[in-house]
Amino acid sequence: MLKRQLYLLLLVLGTAFWGISFSLVKTGVADGSPFVFLAYKFGIAVLVLAIIFARRLMQLTWHTVFAGSLIGLPLLIGNVLQTIGLQHTSVTNSAFITGLDVLLIPLFKWSIFKKPVPKRVWLSCVIALTGLYLIVARNGLHLNVGDLWTMACAIFFASYVLSVGYFSNKHDAMLTVVIALAVCSLGCLFAAMLDKRAIWVPAEPFFWRGVLFASLFATAYMYAVQSAAQRYLEEEKVALTYLCEPVFAAFAGMLLLGESLSLRTVIGAVFILTALVLAEININKQQA
Template identity: 30%
Template sequence: MLHTGKRVSLSRQEVALIAITAVWGATFLIVHIAVQYSGPWFFVGMRFLTAGVITAVVFAKVLSGLTWKEIWAGCAIGLMIYLGYGLQTVGLQTINSSTSAFITSLYVPLVPVLQWIVFRKPPGLLTWLGVALAFTGLLLLADPGNVGFSFGAGEIATLASTLPIAAEIILIGFFAGKVHLGRVTVVQLLVAGLLGFATMPVVGEQAPEFSWVWLAAAVALGAASCLIQITMNWAQRSVSPTRATIIYAGEPVWAAIIGRIAGDRLPPVAIAGAVLIVAGAVVSELKPRERTETDESADGPLPDPLPSERTNA
């Protein structure tokens, strides 16, 4: 992000992330409809295998240079995509798209916490405040009309999905700039799709009867997943994982707007909980100012908090 006086302009990478976040928000409702006609793991397999094939066609000319490092990176990210989106899809069988989106956004405050565990980078006070806000919001969203915490199976599966989704964001940031964007995207999408199909016999899921609903949804989301993953991998070469997650925090808002148009209705207390979750996601990524405006005017503009080496500037 570039700072010019008091004006703040978004980089093209950040604009791209905002755009795909809106697309991402729309996918919740599509998946919710699709799993009424298909089992969750079959749909995950179809969605990501389709995305992988589309991406392989796009990057066909460079696939011959695939390295073992890119295979490893793609498998690691693909495993997280499979677990995150798979559990989220399981949850969408029984909960509406808006609720799913707000619970899923809990992965945002998890990113700095996981970075602390893995990279020994302790979170600051604002991160813990964000986690507290998000957890309070989760309690309100979980049980808006009763006393106690009464998540059903769908909510629990969706809550579990937040951990691998957070890990996916960290892995993408870790490998960004170290691997070829196109090749690693092909691997991660194909791995996620194949693992989805492989899960079917394990959980006793049968292939569904043919329906244009799940077929159209799988193709549309396959194309969307291709676009989303390519954009994330490209943009996070210069946008840090923490800054990216602030942008991603807008995803449930887009999902709620689309869900509202489609007929989703959340009680006022649940809406308050949803607001707290989004607020927690944003607060967890804020960084305290270390210099004043006076310092800035005296010594020049504040340095860009993003990495100075931009491979796709």
Template identity: 30%
Template sequence: MKPRKAELLLIMVTLFWGSSYIFMKMGLDSLGEFNLIALRFGLAFILAAILFHKRLRSSINLRTLKYASLLGLLLLGVFTCITFGLQTTTMSNAGFLVALTVVFVPMLEVLVFRKKVAPPQIFGTVLAIAGIGLLTLNGSLHIQPGDFLCILAALFYAVQILVTARAVKSCDSLNIGILQLGFAGGYALVLSAIFEAPSLPSSMPGWIAILALGILCSACGFILQPVAQQYTTPTRTGLIFSLEPVFAAFFGYWFAGEQLSLQGYAGAALVMLGIVASELLGKMPADSHPLRGLKKRRAHL
């Protein structure tokens, strides 16, 4: 596969993920939060398991199941926070706040693994935090519960990414990706049985939401992502994924009439700048970083 085709696939995946917020809003009109998550990931798991049943049967082991169960739990945390968060925040806010995962990953690497953080990532984090303040704080300096939950979702997702990076070193990445969908759906079904009354959608918009979330946003997204990523660079992948909140804001404006205030647009811009700074500048080789290159040239003068 040529890099350009792979990147077009990644843009399509990002478009699916950006649209997921409007579909979650649609589904919540007729389904409970855990019920929605259970149907979404249950459907995605069934489709992916059917498609890759031979590979699943031949290479599943206890280590893979352990990692998949943990990743499924983290995935449940991500989407529980997003789903409940959408009750009290906009799709635009949710998209930009969940995208903070890109900033949280290097922060957690510093705190947990004692890795050194690059100056551009510090700069990106400061920009993102300023953007969060503008996006979420009202005149009385209070944050909406939904905004806080979406920030928590980004933190869960960052942990999930770090655990995945560790898991794929000793397990089949595709199997882990498929099995975590099944575990996430199973956990959500149990919670739905305890706190809700599990049911199928009772309206056409509900069915559309579940089919779109299960097939496009989850099954296709989780299958196409690792396939396409093999043919492009991690930096370009990260920059493409940073388009998710832009797509989320577009769908929120187009289908739900959501508009950000001037303060909100400023906050969204700062979050995007922080994400791009962390993702692009933070991964530059030492010699190619513009500031370090300038110092090196001065040393030769």
């Protein structure tokens, strides 16, 4: 199997972890500060990756620290803006608007970096967003002020993916991801210190269960794999895999929270998976 195809599957597995973690986080955070949760999540992920790649950390340079910080800043700002947006808008709106980064990434790549984007990728993005809409917008979208924060978050998430792609062949991917996640942990720690709802050692076991799963699988695994994968995968294809998250979240909600699985969700999932396959197939090469 080609490396790009292997990494594509590993990324899809990572979005499954994202989707499962959504249910765990929902029960774990409850009415507490989401920034405390995020600080623990990113902090534990940094610790785990630092232990795994301890030998590589001995080769850390200021250039790598600078690159990792530039990667981590848009990821941090995107997470904070998304959290603020969720306080003023619905989960439905947040999921769909955040998913707009699947269009923003090829748009930025084409307009800012002057890199060509295949027509099939644009088509795949539209198909995937249609599938996402079917999954999350059961009662339509009603935009409000929180959606403006979420739109800004989508821009920063797109910037994060593009920055990972830019630095992927210039620095050690594992070192930059450790620095990037450390930036996120410190930023969320600072935000939590300003949050009056912050409880630093929650007694609820659901909180710690959610933190452990989110930090190990949805953060350490996912972002490490993504950093390595972007040596072989284009940024817009990475963004397409992101849209698998609501698919897995819907199935996890059904299994873990007893939520119902509608026909719209199944059809939306088919749209998203079709878009992934379409983006990966090069028709011209196959005809040749």
